[in-house]
Amino acid sequence: MASLTPETEHETPALDLTALRESTNQAPPLVGHNVVTGDAVLMAALETHGSAGLADDLAALGAEAGSAEAREHGMLANEFHPALVNYDRYGNRVDDVRFHPSWHWLLERAVGYGLQASPWTSDAPDAHLRRAAGFYAWSQAEPGHMCPISMTYAAIPALRVDDAVAKEWTPRLASTTYDPRTLPAGEKLGALAGMGMTEKQGGSDVRANVTTATPTSVDGEYVLHGHKWFTSAPTNDVFLVLAQTDAGVGCFLVPRVLPDGRRNDLDVVRLKDKLGNRSNASSELEFRGTWAQRLGDEGRGVRTIIEMVAATRLDCVLGSSALMRRSLAEAAWHVEHRSAFGSRLADKPLMQNVVADLAVESAAATTLAMRLAAAVDRADDPHEAALRRIGLPLAKFWICKRTPMMVAEALECLGGNGYVEESGMPLLFRESPLNSIWEGSGNVNALDVLRALGREPEVLEAWITEVGHARGEDPHLDRAIEGVLELLADTSAAEMNARRLAGRMAACLQGSLLVRYGDPDIADAFCATRLGPAYGGTLGTLPPSGAVALIAAGATPQVG
Incomplete structure (x- = not known):
């Protein structure tokens, strides 16, 4: 066999291992931000x-x-x-x-x-x-x-x-x-x-x-x-x-x-x-x-420990709201620093819709959680005590039920990176169903709502008063409140409808609080989707508007 000459020998170019092993287009770890002062909804x-x-x-x-x-x-x-x-x-x-x-x-x-x-x-x-x-x-x-x-x-x-x-x-x-x-x-x-x-x-x-x-x-x-x-x-x-x-x-x-x-x-x-x-x-x-x-x-053991259950139910609501907020922050941070198909993910309208919808869900949870916490400080006020009594099982049912869906959507924003333990997202996803089970599953809390409404008439009055503060501010909210009252009037299948009733009452409470105290863009988006006909079945289906990009941008943590 003839030997290869320098002119005919194929030379394999040397690999640049430094460039090969360098990671690009990866979001840096989300660290160095203030979880309190950087959270506009909490503030x-x-x-x-x-x-x-x-x-x-x-x-x-x-x-x-x-x-x-x-x-x-x-x-x-x-x-x-x-x-x-x-x-x-x-x-x-x-x-x-x-x-x-x-x-x-x-x-x-x-x-x-x-x-x-x-x-x-x-x-x-x-x-x-x-x-x-x-x-x-x-x-x-x-x-x-x-x-x-x-x-x-x-x-x-x-x-x-x-x-x-x-x-x-x-x-x-x-x-x-x-x-x-x-x-x-x-x-x-x-x-x-x-x-x-x-x-x-x-x-x-x-x-x-x-x-x-x-x-x-x-x-x-x-x-x-x-x-x-x-x-x-x-x-x-x-x-x-x-x-x-x-x-x-x-x-x-x-x-x-x-x-x-x-x-x-x-x-x-x-x-x-x-x-x-x-x-x-x-x-x-x-x-x-x-x-x-x-x-x-x-x-009298159950009666003795019932206040302990009420306090841990509040913490279930707070814990689920925290999972939502951490997941939102991770998703918004990732899309801010990741590019695909020629531009940043954060600049793409559909991704903006997803992140904005995550932000709406998180804002509604946080707003209701803090309102109920404030009611604990005002326990001597009959309205506050009654609102806490009905609001805790409502929030425990609704917020804890929506957390797994919300966290899963946030994880998807990170793609395959979100499926890896190092990202922290798998822990959040595994944790997301916990609070819906602890201190009474969804059925237990929905039935507790019925029990409270049947035995303590002041709790319905407290709910009507609280949501009534926002009557006339949003047509979707007004219609949703009327729908709840119609559900309450139909006692023929109360237990069968318990989950539907609890969910609607909780969402109306969230909508009322957002309309009164929240960002107007977030309040409008919440009422249009969670209380109106615009819900598309999944997150990321907000109606097109200029507010979507603003809501998404506002959810991105600020480091430094």
């Missing part, structure tokens, strides 16, 4: 319902929530899952859970900002609104660790059924010092609370629970035997649980560590392998002669 709600300086008070929290450090800790807390340690090296039963340091970093700041129970000990006129805005903002750093924060906040109203217990535990739970040590609560710098209501045979039907509470010779003290199907954050310091007494379901306080330093007979059976965040340890607990203290009267 408007704080200005409307809060006192002067409230937003400034939350600015430091907002900056840290949008920092690169918080984003990294949120990712790490979910990458390295909690591990159950039933026994120590010597064979002693310890039922401990080992968390990644990022879990503790996140909780330390959440507690430090007073997001757990500090509103209950504050004299500020808008303490619950401040806490709600902070909860909403800090949840965007990572959602899983907010579960123990939420349960601690919700425990205080239930504890108040017993003045002595409340005085003992409230200062511990309201402390802004995070103390994860396993010690008697009286020896700690701060404490966190949990709750155990559902059991495997009953779920939401807590009256079907079979865990028993047997009184001891000491008044108010009991021992528990049974099993709890879902108990999140099993390393919290104290739990409020339901158990059967001779008089029916009772509510009990169960400390993790007894005052003498012994571990209470509270066994962590296993951690749940669940959909959603991986940072929080959701568990099953077994009671085997577990020491407990009764809260309230025997047989």
Whole structure:
């Protein structure tokens, strides 16, 4: 075979590996923005319902929530899952859970900002609104660790059924010092609370629970035997649980560590392998002669714990609204920095429509969530109390139901990049159905709306008054309100129509608040689509107008 000469030899050009490995046309990580002051909808709600300086008070929290450090800790807390340690090296039963340091970093700041129970000990006129805005903002750093924060906040109203217990535990739970040590609560710098209501045979039907509470010779003290199907954050310091007494379901306080330093007979059976965040340890607990203290009267446990449920329902609304806002921010940021087919995605009319519609959905959720939080601060006002009573199950049903759809659309804006864990979007998507299930599924909340309307006539009056403040401002809203009244008048299939009624009542409430307090362009878009005939079946179907591009642009986070 003839040898190749230099003139005939094919030369393969050298690859420029540097250029090959350089990423272009990729959106940078969304870090360095203020989650509070950069959120126009949240700022408007704080200005409307809060006192002067409230937003400034939350600015430091907002900056840290949008920092690169918080984003990294949120990712790490979910990458390295909690591990159950039933026994120590010597064979002693310890039922401990080992968390990644990022879990503790996140909780330390959440507690430090007073997001757990500090509103209950504050004299500020808008303490619950401040806490709600902070909860909403800090949840965007990572959602899983907010579960123990939420349960601690919700425990205080239930504890108040017993003045002595409340005085003992409230200062511990309201402390802004995070103390994860396993010690008697009286020896700690701060404490966190949990709750155990559902059991495997009953779920939401807590009256079907079979865990028993047997009184001891000491008044108010009991021992528990049974099993709890879902108990999140099993390393919290104290739990409020339901158990059967001779008089029916009772509510009990169960400390993790007894005052003498012994571990209470509270066994962590296993951690749940669940959909959603991986940072929080959701568990099953077994009671085997577990020491407990009764809260309230025997047989009144459901009534005792109902205020805890109301508070956690508010946090479900806040948590879902936070998932919406974080997803919107990620989508808007991506399309602002990504080009395709000759121009930026953010400049393409159809993408503008999608992002703008995401912004409308998020704005409606945030606006209603903050309005209900403000009602907690005004609990002595009959209208506010009644509005909170009907507004919470309405918002819990509607906002939590719409979150998975909204987050999925936001994820799609990132394309394949949004399907990769590193983007953070898969975590948001997995988490998106959670709040619709927790503290009562969609059916439970829709039926609670019917129950409230049937037993408490003041709640319908409160709803009519609240939406009535915007009557005459938008024809779609006016017709939707009339439609709700027609639904209410038809009692022949009330339960069958419960979801439809709850959804329409919630959307009318959102529309009224947006018309009164929101951006006029967002209010018009919401009423035209969610309350009018222009809805196209999916997000990204806003009617053509010059406002679409403005709404989309306004949703893009500002860094620096």
